[in-house]
Amino acid sequence: MLxxxxxxxxxxxxxxxxxxxxxxxxGSGKFKSFQETKEVLEASGAEMITVAVRRVNITDPTKENLLDYIDPKKYLILPNTAGCYTAEEAxxxxxxxxxxTGINWVKLEVIGDQKTLLPDMEETLKAAKxxxxxxFVVLPYIFDDPVYAKKFExxxxxxxxxLAAPIGSGLGLQNPYNLMFIKEAVSVPVIVDAGIGSAADIPPVMELGVDGILTNTALAEAKDPIRMAVAMKYAVIAGRLSYLAGRMPKRTYAVPSSPLKGVPYKS
Amino acid sequence: MLxxxxxxxxxxxxxxxxxxxxxxxxGSGKFKSFQETKEVLEASGAEMITVAVRRVNITDPTKENLLDYIDPKKYLILPNTAGCYTAEEAxxxxxxxxxxTGINWVKLEVIGDQKTLLPDMEETLKAAKxxxxxxFVVLPYIFDDPVYAKKFExxxxxxxxxLAAPIGSGLGLQNPYNLMFIKEAVSVPVIVDAGIGSAADIPPVMELGVDGILTNTALAEAKDPIRMAVAMKYAVIAGRLSYLAGRMPKRTYAVPSSPLKGVPYKS
Amino acid sequence: MLxxxxxxxxxxxxxxxxxxxxxxxxGSGKFKSFQETKEVLEASGAEMITVAVRRVNITDPTKENLLDYIDPKKYLILPNTAGCYTAEEAxxxxxxxxxxTGINWVKLEVIGDQKTLLPDMEETLKAAKxxxxxxFVVLPYIFDDPVYAKKFExxxxxxxxxLAAPIGSGLGLQNPYNLMFIKEAVSVPVIVDAGIGSAADIPPVMELGVDGILTNTALAEAKDPIRMAVAMKYAVIAGRLSYLAGRMPKRTYAVPSSPLKGVPYKS
Amino acid sequence: MLxxxxxxxxxxxxxxxxxxxxxxxxGSGKFKSFQETKEVLEASGAEMITVAVRRVNITDPTKENLLDYIDPKKYLILPNTAGCYTAEEAxxxxxxxxxxTGINWVKLEVIGDQKTLLPDMEETLKAAKxxxxxxFVVLPYIFDDPVYAKKFExxxxxxxxxLAAPIGSGLGLQNPYNLMFIKEAVSVPVIVDAGIGSAADIPPVMELGVDGILTNTALAEAKDPIRMAVAMKYAVIAGRLSYLAGRMPKRTYAVPSSPLKGVPYKS
Structure with missing residues (x-):
């Protein structure tokens, strides 16, 4: 064992x-081919891959089908409702x-705005119920609103x-407080689902105690997706270990004093 | 091979x-014992360990000596001049x-201020020359001043x-631009030497193309130094792979637009 | 004219x-006395003051009443529903x-969590309708969720x-993107209502094109509330003028290149 | 009195x-004309204007001369050595x-790198001595290095x-800790001299107790330089008043707890 x-x-x-x-x-979108998707998945060490039912074929066995590339015994295929704008569509x-497919898990997405792809919490909650x-085993994509997070639980x-930031933005974590508040508000796992831009965006999220990370664009649009997949595999491990290790306090001076800046942590 | x-x-x-x-x-300071220092070193995967000559015994073989714990065939012992306030002392x-010790490498530190432990560039340059x-093979601890960095080369x-931030502060990277400018200014390796507070502080530095990371307090003061050492081992690997992989551009919206915020990168 | x-x-x-x-x-809470509230209001140049109906007396003329201090001809008294946890209570x-009071304006607050005082968007929307x-002229206190902001309009x-950050936190603007998205999503005025910690937190918000700022704790808990009130008066003016003036682009180098970091702006 | x-x-x-x-x-560079320079100066309320001797004519009375526009009885003309790369040239x-000109004040600049226009501390100190x-009354443009700042005093x-950030970058304050350390290290006034991009960048600097602000590009390149000049006039006033007023503590929750993020302050 390593x-x-x-x-x-x-x-x-x-x-x-x-x-x-x-x-x-x-996430399985935006890759060059199903073959690349498969290779990135394997390199990343992930055991779950989400698929936009409206964009990637997993329902029509007569056409090229992602399921021909991904072994459902090794990986959990997580269908998602990307592209839906109402509870009904989702x-x-x-x-x-x-x-x-026989899969009763769903990553539930109900988008509220075409430009930002931010979710519509009201419609998403309706569909979740x-x-x-x-x-269904429902995993909703949500805004980083702690009060609404509790409603979904x-x-x-x-x-x-x-989200850490808008879908496809690659901006990285914008508001660490909200994730910290969500972790305190709910008992179910918290998985950050949008906004990761590179491996460096992952450990700051994991150190908040967040349970998992979903990423797609940052892999598909990296110059070398395989290298980025391995980078992210270890970024998640590093972030989780660091969270469990318990970091040092922040100080302004060499002698202990108050923390001033940075991601939230509890002493 | 992994x-x-x-x-x-x-x-x-x-x-x-x-x-x-x-x-x-x-770095070898602040650990509970030489035994802990050794275990952290092994867990971290590091091949180089720096030792404050004025604080940790590596010169007197009649007393408990770090060199009895660290195998000099496996690890490069890098003596440092921590605690020196003038070129002469250093x-x-x-x-x-x-x-x-017969070791002709030195991590050169000349401190300019007792409260912040920030380096004195003028005295450090004098000693380096x-x-x-x-x-000597001289590796100077410097302020993140790109013009001075070039002088040392x-x-x-x-x-x-x-430095990423003051020694022992755990504040993480304060000014990504300066590190980026230093990488552009010099051809010798750039190693970030102070201010790392946890594994999450490492990949943002590595993604700038920085060559290596030195850390001590963040290991010694973690609640579980071994776990933090392994976290940092993989944080360095993740950051390096991510740098080599080439990240996606940042965007404000789902449709490509301009980056607004975050660590520097070049498109 | 100045x-x-x-x-x-x-x-x-x-x-x-x-x-x-x-x-x-x-905001009128947390001041030492109605007299101090009045002096801060005058110093700030504000023309509107919000009052927590459940905490500050404006309904019982037999007791000491804020309305005896604030001239309703000069100032708009804006009753708020702070302390309400359901649409019904609000x-x-x-x-x-x-x-x-005969005032038909209301700053609508429906809190969803006692610890963070974050709003409950679902209940707030119900009450707003x-x-x-x-x-009523309804001004709802909302999470910085652009999709929900549109629903309120x-x-x-x-x-x-x-909000810029949680009520009473003094943390300043956490997520400039969300405010920018809200400004694009709605036509009604956008007023930032929580999280301001000092005058310095105001211009970054105003430069996003936000229409106004509401603050309370940062005034009441400043060491010198009058000085802070005047500081904030001019911080709002400076931020608004700067927004209208149109800022320079950000650059990494002295020669024009790409912006890397900071508050969002449009080129 | 206002x-x-x-x-x-x-x-x-x-x-x-x-x-x-x-x-x-x-600063007087980059404006469209001496007339615009004059109008911006008047609008800003500034009493001091710095002039690059190598770029703006103040020494040859036979050509168009800035001194014909600026009344030296009302304003202190501060010649600067912009464009010099050695102590000798400066x-x-x-x-x-x-x-x-008979003016014995000088803003001393010795640049160390053409691309970033960052100063050369070694040469600058030599010239200052x-x-x-x-x-001369010497006001040196320096890197934000607290140890070197003390040497200049x-x-x-x-x-x-x-500097707050590189000259002409408009990036705003990059490292609040260094300015805080400089204020603690020296007794002479500390004036931030580069990197301001808009009025919003000023109050965070002033709230650190910094004594003054110099800006040029942010005025000359604003779409409306006069409006930006007035914005900056009030941003400086707001920041200074806020510093003197003494801000509230930062908190994670509505109930008092620890600050997590933002500009440094002392409780």
Whole structure:
């Protein structure tokens, strides 16, 4: 067993009763080919890959199908409702995906604005309630609103997936306080789902105690996606280990004094 | 060979003709015991450890000696002049260390202010000139001043070691522009030498193309120094791979537009 | 007319048809006395003061009453529903305030979490709909969620009041992108309503084109509230003028190149 | 007397025995004409204007001369040595300016790098020593290095002028800690001299207790330089008043707790 595997052996990451060794989740959009998607997935060490039902074919076996590349015994395929603008559309898309694939997990996205792709919390909550009742394991993409995060847990979502920054922006974590507040507000796993731009954006999020990271554009648009996938694999491990290790306090001077700046932490 | 080893196989890190596989350097101060120092060093994967000649015994074989714990065939012991406030003191300390240990490398520190432990560039440059002439491999701890960094290269230093933030502060990188300017100004390796507070502080520095990282307090004062050492080992690897992979551009909106915020990068 | 008055003469700040010369709004909590509240209000140049109906007496004329200190001909008294945790409570509080004072404006607050005092967008929207129908001029305190901001405009709110950071935190603007997105999403005035810690926090918000600023704790807890009130008066003016003046582009080098870091701006 | 004038009446800003009411200093480069320079100067309320001897004519009365526009009884003309790359060049330039104008003040600039225009501290100190002995009132443009700042005070400089960011970058304050350390290290006035991009960049600097601000590009390149000049006039006033007022502590939660992020302050 490798050094990090040993140190993380008892550090369970579990969603809806399913255990994962990797805390990294890969999105499948924007890659050059299904072949590249597969190679990036393997390099990243991720065990879960999310697929936009409306954009990537996983429902029509007569055409080129991502499922021909990804072994569903090794990887959890997580259908998502990207491109839906109402609860109704999202519900239909989730039902269609389940029917075609037998997968009852869904990453629920209901977009509220075409320009920023920010989510519509009201519509997303409506769809989440419905899909939970229909027996889905629901992982909603949400705004980094701690009060709303709690509502999603309360209606039975298996995890919450707040953004770090807008989808596809690569801006990295904008508001560490909100993620910290969300971690305090809910008991289900918190997975950061948008805004990661490179490996360096991952450890600051993981050090807040966030449970996992989903990224797509930062992989697909890196000059070398495979190298970035391996970078992110270790960025997640480094961030998790650092969180568990417990960092030193921040000080203004060489002699202990008050912290002034930086990501939130608790002494 | 592991995934990251394969991807970094040709990525040479060399100082004064000596090659290192690890880009992490460990400081030996503030640990509970020489035994803990040794364990952290091993866990970190570092191949170089710096020792404050005035604080840690490496010159008197009749007392408990760090060299009894660290195998000089496996690790480069890098004596440093911490605690010196003039060029003269630093020169004397470096000479003493070389005489006692036979090591002709020195991490040169000349402190200019007791409260902040910020370096005195004028005195440090004076000492560097002298020690280079005396045949030392000189790695000076410097302020993040790009113009001065070039002067140290010009007098023959083997690397430059700018701070990210004050020694022992744990504040993380304060000014990414200065590190970027230093990387452009010099050809010798650039190693960031102070201010790292946790693993998350490392990849943003490495993504600037910085060659290596030295850290001490962040390890010694972590609640679990071993776990932090492994976290930092992978943070350095993740940051280096991410730098080599080439990150995506930053955008304000889902559709490509201008970057607004964050660490510097070149498109 | 003073220099800034001349330059801002045509720069109208209007809510629900009422014009204001000052873009600063003062909260009335936490001051030592009604007398101090009055002096700070006068020093700040604000023309609007918000009052927590549940905490500051404006409804019972038999007790010491803020309205005895503030001239309603000179200042708009803006009752708020601070301390309410449901739409129902907020509606009741707003109705009570209108009945007692004849004021049909309300700053609507429905808190979703006791620890962070973050707002509950779902309950706030419910109350907003109701109160707009009842003829109120509704200014809701909201999370910095651009999609929800639009919903509040759509139900007829006269302005939206997103937070810069949690109430009473003094942390300053956390996410400039969200404010920028809100300004693009809505046509009604955008007034930043929480998180200001000092005068320096104001111009970065105003330069985003935000229409006004509300602050309370930063005044009440300043060592010298009068001096801080005057500081904030001019910080708002400076920020507004700077926004209208149009800033230079950011550059990495002395020769024009790309912006890397800082508050968002459009070239 | 206006409100801010009254509150700042006893707040003396003095350099080398000369008192100034305004803490803003204007650079004279890059404007469209001497007429615009003059109008911006008047609008800004500044009482001091710096002039690059090598670029703006103040020494040859036979050509169009800035001194024909600026009344030396109302404004202190501060010649500067911009464009000099050695101590020797800077000394010559300062001597030439004094001879032609009779002004014995000099803003000393010795640039160390053409691309970043960062100063060369070694050469600048050499020139400062010489010019102080020659009877000049020397205000050196320096890197934000607290140890070097003290050296300039020690050789007799009348003030120190550290950068906030590179000249002409408009990036705003990059490292608040260094300015805080400089204020603690020296007794002479500290004037921030480069990197201001808009009015919003000024109050965060002033709240650190910095004594004054010099800006040029941010005025000359604003779309409306007059409006920006008035914005900056009030940004300086707001920042100074806020510093004197004493800000509230930062908190993570509505209930008092620790500050996490932002500009340094002392509790």
């Amino acid at each position: 050094d990090w595997e040993k140190l993380l052996e008892d550090d369970v990451f579990e969603i809806a009763g399913r255990r994962f060794r990797s805390r990294l989740i890969i 519900i239909k898309t989730a039902m269609l995906a389940r029917e075609a 419905f899909l939970v009742k229909e027996g 309360d209606v039975g979502c298996a995890a919450v997936m707040p | 995934d990251w080893e394969k991807l970094l196989e040709d990525d040479v890190f060399e100082i004064a003709g000596r090659r290192f596989r690890s880009r992490l350097i460990i 020169i004397k300390t470096a000479m003493l260390a070389r005489e006692a 002298f020690l280079v002439k005396e045949g 010009d007098v023959g230093c083997a690397a430059v070691m700018p | 220099d800034w008055e001349k330059l801002l003469e045509d720069d109208v700040f209007e809510i629900a048809g009422r014009r204001f010369r000052s873009r600063l709004i003062i 509606i009741k509080t707003a109705m009570l305030a209108r009945e007692a 109701f109160l707009v129908k009842e003829g 759509d139900v007829g709110c006269a302005a939206v009041m997103p | 409100d801010w004038e009254k509150l700042l009446e006893d707040d003396v800003f003095e350099i080398a025995g000369r008192r100034f009411r305004s803490r803003l200093i204007i 000394i010559k330039t300062a001597m030439l300016a004094r001879e032609a 010489f010019l102080v002995k020659e009877g 020690d050789v007799g400089c009348a003030a120190v002028m550290p």
